[in-house]
């Protein structure tokens with residue numbers, strides 16, 4: 001009787017020990033699994049005259065509208081490339097559908113990362129940390145690794161909604177975003193020797209003076225100091241100017257056109273050398289695409305819109 005009881009206790013103790021050990025191993029393994037492939041800061045593509053390019057402003061998970069827009073531009077047509085200008089997930093209802101679209105069409109779709117994609121990747125890497133206060137004294141954050149820098153987004157911009165989207169998308173989808181997208185994409189149009197430069201937020205007109213751009217600048221900025229283009233901010237500061245106003249005749253590089261999003265407040269903003277395509281879809285505005293197609297010795301631009309439901 002006592003003998004049996006002792007065996008029973010040994011069995012119980014062993015089981016408890018095993019469960020604890022397995023649990024601990026699981027926690028350690030799942031914690032260390034939170035890594036992502038390094039992200040290319042810049043990518044460059046050469047394009048010949050047979051290719052059509054469609055740039056799309058901030059979709060923010062408004063997949064139904066995005067589908068309608070893709071239908072309108074006939075995106076299935078051969079030699080059509082779609083470029084998502086960042087912030088295509090988060091805020092709206094269908095982030096997962098946007099990532100699935102990207103995966104299904106990865107041979108014909110390019111993406112640059114916006115602040116929201118990067119915030120979601122950061123939330124994924126720092127899930128535990130984000131359970132605590134964002135702005136606390138905790139000093140260790142796992143950065144989002146780019147080819148040129150380890151990047152930690154401004155903490156006040158990462159919130160529970162990013163954490164929720166990170167959870168919804170999961171590690172495999174987020175790893176795909178990291179490997180398929182870049183912070184900057186240059187498309188060299190060989191027929192005319194022009195460059196279409198895609199970034200989410202903006203870029204300095206003298207970007208060619210530097211080997212590579214800063215991730216924070218090209219994914220978050222709205223303002224820039226005219227006398228020093230390395231000083232940028234999302235918010236207006238003393239003597240600053242909207243970055244695109246500095247792309248004037250004297251300072252802009254020859255043959256370069258910047259395609260960007262990020263600035264729903266300013267809305268559709270088509271200037272000679274800079275094309276702002278965030279027309280506020282997720283806020284009930286429009287979703288915009290700008291098409292470049294070659295005919296009769298030059299590239300032609302066509303603008304396309306669809307109306308959006310109001311979501312936020």
Ligand SMILES: [Mn+2]
Nearest residue numbers: 087114115262
């Ligand atoms: Mn943005």
